[in-house]
Amino acid sequence: MSGSPDQAGPSHVDANSSRSVHFKTDLLQILRELRASGSRKFWLALGFLVLGGLTEGISILALLPLLQRLVQSPEDAAEVNLGVDVGGLSFPDFTMTLPGILICFVGLVVMQTLFNRFKSVFLSDLLYDFSNRRRLSLFKALGSTRWDRITRMPLSRVEHALTGEIERISLCGFCLLSIIQSLVMIGIYVGLGFAASPQMTAGMLLFGILAAVFMRPFRKRAALFGQLLQESRSSQFRTVSDFVGGLKGARATNSEDAYYFTFSDLLVRNKADARTYVRYEAMGSGIFQLMVAGGAAFFIYASFIWLELDFARVAVLLVIGLRIAPRFLGLQGQVQQLLIDLPAWRYIYNLEQSLTADRDDSIRNGVNVPPLKDGIKLRGVSYGYEGSKTPALNDITMQIRARRITALIGPSGSGKSTIADLVTGLIRPSQGDLLFDGRKLLPEEINGWRARIAYVSQDSFLTGGSVRDNLIAMTNFGSDDRSLWNALEQADAVDFVSALPHGLDTLIGDRGVQLSGGQRQRIALARAFLRSPDFLVLDEATSALDWRTQERISQTVCRFAASGVTVLIIAHRPSMISFADEIYALDHGRVVEFGGGEELLTRRSGAFFDMMVKENTTVPD
Numbered sequence: 001m002s003g004s005p006d007q008a009g010p011s012h013v014d015a016n017s018s019r020s021v022h023f024k025t026d027l028l029q030i031l032r033e034l035r036a037s038g039s040r041k042f043w044l045a046l047g048f049l050v051l052g053g054l055t056e057g058i059s060i061l062a063l064l065p066l067l068q069r070l071v072q073s074p075e076d077a078a079e080v081n082l083g084v085d086v087g088g089l090s091f092p093d094f095t096m097t098l099p100g101i102l103i104c105f106v107g108l109v110v111m112q113t114l115f116n117r118f119k120s121v122f123l124s125d126l127l128y129d130f131s132n133r134r135r136l137s138l139f140k141a142l143g144s145t146r147w148d149r150i151t152r153m154p155l156s157r158v159e160h161a162l163t164g165e166i167e168r169i170s171l172c173g174f175c176l177l178s179i180i181q182s183l184v185m186i187g188i189y190v191g192l193g194f195a196a197s198p199q200m201t202a203g204m205l206l207f208g209i210l211a212a213v214f215m216r217p218f219r220k221r222a223a224l225f226g227q228l229l230q231e232s233r234s235s236q237f238r239t240v241s242d243f244v245g246g247l248k249g250a251r252a253t254n255s256e257d258a259y260y261f262t263f264s265d266l267l268v269r270n271k272a273d274a275r276t277y278v279r280y281e282a283m284g285s286g287i288f289q290l291m292v293a294g295g296a297a298f299f300i301y302a303s304f305i306w307l308e309l310d311f312a313r314v315a316v317l318l319v320i321g322l323r324i325a326p327r328f329l330g331l332q333g334q335v336q337q338l339l340i341d342l343p344a345w346r347y348i349y350n351l352e353q354s355l356t357a358d359r360d361d362s363i364r365n366g367v368n369v370p371p372l373k374d375g376i377k378l379r380g381v382s383y384g385y386e387g388s389k390t391p392a393l394n395d396i397t398m399q400i401r402a403r404r405i406t407a408l409i410g411p412s413g414s415g416k417s418t419i420a421d422l423v424t425g426l427i428r429p430s431q432g433d434l435l436f437d438g439r440k441l442l443p444e445e446i447n448g449w450r451a452r453i454a455y456v457s458q459d460s461f462l463t464g465g466s467v468r469d470n471l472i473a474m475t476n477f478g479s480d481d482r483s484l485w486n487a488l489e490q491a492d493a494v495d496f497v498s499a500l501p502h503g504l505d506t507l508i509g510d511r512g513v514q515l516s517g518g519q520r521q522r523i524a525l526a527r528a529f530l531r532s533p534d535f536l537v538l539d540e541a542t543s544a545l546d547w548r549t550q551e552r553i554s555q556t557v558c559r560f561a562a563s564g565v566t567v568l569i570i571a572h573r574p575s576m577i578s579f580a581d582e583i584y585a586l587d588h589g590r591v592v593e594f595g596g597g598e599e600l601l602t603r604r605s606g607a608f609f610d611m612m613v614k615e616n617t618t619v620p621d
């Protein structure tokens with residue numbers, strides 16, 4: 001593992017050596033990733049960029065010999081010999097008419113425009129492929145990371161990486177390609193310059209290198225700004241996501257201002273950082289331009305006075321110099337921009353690495369698992385969450401019999417959901433055995449086992465979109481209306497869905513915000529029923545329902561069990577589970593009581609009876 005995403009924080013900004021190592025590794029990784037679309041595409045993109053640079057203003061250059069001739073002898077304008085010899089660079093003898101030259105000029109402009117269009121589309125494709133590949137592999141990494149790892153990480157970080165920082169990755173790729181283009185262009189111009197005057201060109205090159213060294217503090221500043229920018233964007237995203245996620249609570253408690261102040265404070269700091277950087281950067285560009293102007297004056301003086309070069313040679317050197325100088329300036333800008341965006345690359349790369357390092361191997365190579373025959377057994381199972389002092393489950397022995405209803409009850413934090421996570425294969429026991437039909441599942445079977453499960457949690461997660469979209473998400477069914485209505489019927493949701501303005505096709509807002517809590521739960525239940533599971537897990541899935549609706553759901557659950565489905569119900573309320581075949585009462589991660597509903601109610605000193613009384617449920621005399 002190459003480190004956590006947190007390692008990209010400002011505390012590391014001063015670590016020069018590690019930064020330069022990171023810098024090189026990052027560049028190599030970006031290059032490798034750019035080439036992942038195919039080496040041919042990569043080299044073509046570079047070729048197009050260099051060609052684009054070389055042909056910049058080529059149409060104007062085509063007119064130069066013509067203008068030179070016109071100035072020297074205007075009467076020869078009807079037919080012009082394009083052969084020239086300027087400062088050591090010669091064009092061969094070639095005669096053309098004036099209209100011919102002008103048509104060529106327009107033709108060149110057309111070709112250049114077409115080429116630029118093609119080049120832009122090609123580059124855009126390459127860069128999209130580049131950033132999309134990272135986006136998809138991060139997405140995939142999240143989907144295949146071990147569940148216990150996911151529960152420990154702030155998911156807003158992944159969301160931010162996938163939706164915000166990823167855009168900066170594209171910029172990293174583009175900057176790196178542009179840097180290579182600038183270096184190649186500088187190389188070409190230096191080569192041409194050597195043909196005109198080796199001493200002067202060597203001098204220019206030396207001057208460029210000195211200027212690059214001089215600009216080092218400005219590049220360091222860019223790297224620092226990049227880190228600050230990344231931190232600030234991440235904090236902004238977290239604040240917005242907290243605010244949006246808890247908007248109702250914030251509005252109801254009048255605490256929008258607290259979010260507003262935090263957010264505006266972040267924006268002010270962000271602006272201050274940007275302003276400091278822009279000032280510094282503008283000063284750097286100014287100094288660089290002054291250096292170029294001073295250097296040009298010095299070169300002209302040295303060419304004429306010390307080296308006594310003729311005017312034509314000096315003119316060529318000047319033209320070359322004037323093309324190299326902006327390249328140097330551009331190079332400096334590109335490197336700075338790359339340094340600003342590089343933290344985004346490192347952030348995403350580290351995040352993906354750390355997710356991949358905790359990959360749940362069972363997610364790959366899914367092997368089909370037969371339906372349960374006997375059931376699931378937990379034998380002396382303990383489970384401790386990482387970092388927790390006390391285990392969530394302590395030496396649990398219990399059985400979930402096939403085609404029966406098993407219920408877990410107990411106070412909050414007693415370990416009920418942890419058992420559900422174990423039997424659905426999301427986590428593995430720290431100690432003890434978890435046996436499916438008498439044997440442990442092989443890692444590659446867990447995926448196949450999950451395909452047989454329908455799980456409704458207390459959060460009843462819905463997506464945006466319509467009722468139909470939510471029902472068919474996570475099922476292998478098409479949009480066969482009859483099965484959808486049938487599932488809704490089983491979840492006692494027909495009445496309210498029929499009353500929605502567009503029935504099944506009514507949009508229910510982000511995460512079903514336009515429905516009541518109980519309606520959301522019923523859609524989630526219908527979605528689970530639609531899956532035709534072999535193993536149905538309801539974890540507080542009816543907590544928001546009134547007793548009458550709950551009773552109808554209980555009847556559905558009993559019908560499911562009668563038709564061969566194994567059911568695990570988790571509830572706080574004893575009334576929701578009294579119909580279960582077996583009930584396990586948990587407390588502090590241990591089974592404190594076990595038996596059938598009727599049987600437990602007769603134990604007047606038992607935990608289950610105690611819970612029923614506290615819930616004010618009518619108990620038999």
Ligand SMILES: Nc1ncnc2c1ncn2[C@@H]1O[C@H](COP(=O)(O)OP(=O)(O)OP(=O)(O)O)[C@@H](O)[C@H]1O
Pocket residue numbers: 151152385386388392410411412413414415416417418419
């Ligand atoms: N991701 C986690 N990281 C650390 N500890 C956890 C995590 N999830 C649960 N726990 C702890 O494990 C214990 C059992 O939690 P669990 O969610 O299984 O209880 P529960 O009986 O389902 O509670 P509730 O009825 O409130 O949902 C609790 O003490 C809880 O704090």
